[in-house]
Amino acid sequence: MKPGLLRAMPAVFVLVWSTGFVVARYAMPHAQPLAFLALRFALSVLAFAVWIALSRAPWPRGRAQWLHLGVTGIFMQAGYLGGVWCAVKAGLGAGMAALVVGLQPVLTALWISARGRSHRVDPRQWAGLWLGLAGLLLVVWHKLHLGQVDAGNLALAVLALASITAGTLYQKRWVAPCDVRTASTVQLLAALVVTLPLALLEPWQLDPQPALWWALAWSVGALTLGGSSLLYLLIQRGAATSVSSLMYLVPPCTAVLAWWLFGETLTPLVWAGMALTAAGVALVVQRPQIST
Numbered sequence: 001m002k003p004g005l006l007r008a009m010p011a012v013f014v015l016v017w018s019t020g021f022v023v024a025r026y027a028m029p030h031a032q033p034l035a036f037l038a039l040r041f042a043l044s045v046l047a048f049a050v051w052i053a054l055s056r057a058p059w060p061r062g063r064a065q066w067l068h069l070g071v072t073g074i075f076m077q078a079g080y081l082g083g084v085w086c087a088v089k090a091g092l093g094a095g096m097a098a099l100v101v102g103l104q105p106v107l108t109a110l111w112i113s114a115r116g117r118s119h120r121v122d123p124r125q126w127a128g129l130w131l132g133l134a135g136l137l138l139v140v141w142h143k144l145h146l147g148q149v150d151a152g153n154l155a156l157a158v159l160a161l162a163s164i165t166a167g168t169l170y171q172k173r174w175v176a177p178c179d180v181r182t183a184s185t186v187q188l189l190a191a192l193v194v195t196l197p198l199a200l201l202e203p204w205q206l207d208p209q210p211a212l213w214w215a216l217a218w219s220v221g222a223l224t225l226g227g228s229s230l231l232y233l234l235i236q237r238g239a240a241t242s243v244s245s246l247m248y249l250v251p252p253c254t255a256v257l258a259w260w261l262f263g264e265t266l267t268p269l270v271w272a273g274m275a276l277t278a279a280g281v282a283l284v285v286q287r288p289q290i291s292t
Contacts (some may be wrong), residue, residue: 006234008239009230009233010234010285011232012226012230013091013227013230013231013234014050014084014223014246014249014250014253015253016223016226016227016230017223017227017247018250018253018254018255018257019218019222019223019233019254019257020084020173020223020227020250021094021098021253021254021258022092022218022254022258022261023215023218023219023223023255024085024088024215025094025262026036026211026212026214026215027087027216027219028085028088028182028213029207029209029216030205030206030207030209030211030212030215031124031144031205031206031207031212032083032089032098032129032199032202032203032204032205032206033082033086033088033089033206034082034085034086034195034198034199034202034271035199035205035206036206036212036215036216037078037081037082037085037191037195037199037203037221038192038195038196038199039206039216040216040219040220040224041077041084041189041191041195041224042190042192043220044131044184044188044224044225045185045188045189045192045217045219047221047224048181048182048184048225049185050182051225052161052181052182052185055181057179057181057182057262058075058178058179058182059105059179059180059182060176060178060179061178061208063123065137065175065176065178066186068170068175068187069187069190070186070187070190071167071170071174071181071190071232072167072170072171072175072187073186073187073189073191073272074167074186074191074194075163075164075166075167075170076164076167076171076192076228076231077187077188077191077223077228078163078166078190078191078194078195079160079162079163079164079166080101080163080164080167081160082159082160082195082198083156083158083159083160083161083163084097084101084156084157084160085241086153086181087153087154087156087157087160088127089150090153090156091127091140091148091150091153092148092149092154092156093149093159095140095142096154096157096223097141097142097148097157097160098136098140098251098254099136099137099251100154100157100158100160100161101161101164101247102136102140102162102248103133103161104161104164104165104168104247105129105132105243105244105245105247105248105284106130106133107131107161107165108165108168108169108244109121109126110127110242111165112169113171114233118229118284124283125284126228126284127218127280127283128245128250128279128280128281128282128283128284129145129245129274129284130280131277131279131280131283132276132277132279132280132281132284133248134246134273134276134280134281135248135252135272135273135274135275135276135278135280136248136252136273136277137273138269138270138272138273138276139241139252139270139274139277140251140267140273140274141273142267142269142270145242164247165244168235168243168244169237171232171236172235172236173270175236177236178205178231180232180233181229181256183232184224184225184228184229184232188224194291200229205253208245213265217290222245226282229241234246238282240244242284242285245281245284245285246281247278248277248280248281249277249278249281251277252273252274252277254279255270255274256274
């Protein structure tokens with residue numbers, strides 16, 4: 001892959017991934033969360049299938065790789081997205097959900113440090129992780145009062161946090177490099193198998209409004225085919241701590257998108273938080289570990 005494309009991958013990923021909460025805002029009034037996600041996974045599988053057929057992309061080799069990809073799909077698609085969407089639907093404010101999920105870089109670093117393996121977290125990276133978390137807190141502080149926090153919706157957000165962290169670590173440890181299109185298809189199929197039965201237990205709500213179809217199209221085309229594929233590539237090519245730290249940039253970028261699309265106010269506290277977050281991420285990824 002060309003060096004220029006490699007350098008652009010993190011920025012493109014953050015921008016695309018940041019639209020997730022915007023999509024949720026459009027779709028949430030018109031669909032139950034798991035029903036929407038099951039439809040998103042199914043359509044994404046179809047889109048990838050067409051892409052794979054046209055490009056003749058190779059499939060992963062061996063049952064073990066299929067199993068490992070399935071596990072990561074359950075964690076990073078069904079667990080993470082299902083937890084976030086259900087938590088917000090259950091009344092948790094988007095700011096609080098972002099703060100809980102924003103603990104992922106620190107949780108990842110703690111695990112790596114405790115395991116004492118090759119990618120240890122050095123003091124500079126620890127400083128960046130905590131600085132990024134402080135910045136994230138400032139960005140979402142003005143939204144923390146929104147939504148009713150209870151044990152149920154908070155547990156769903158913690159489930160999302162645990163899922164994205166476990167999925168990132170599991171993929172880095174067990175998934176061998178393979179074609180991102182076929183790998184993503186296996187992950188999505190596993191997520192669909194888990195999500196669809198749970199969606200059938202929800203009260204049916206799928207209101208065919210333009211906002212729902214727009215949200216679904218963007219979720220499939222940009223978030224899944226684009227964002228999830230980029231995340232897969234970044235995990236394969238970079239250290240888990242550096243990749244996870246990019247998640248710190250998602251809430252600030254989302255705040256800018258909300259200001260642009262919905263006219264939400266960007267206070268001086270938010271700007272200060274975004275600056276702290278950017279500085280923290282810069283400390284973590286100062287020595288890039290993405291290789292060609």
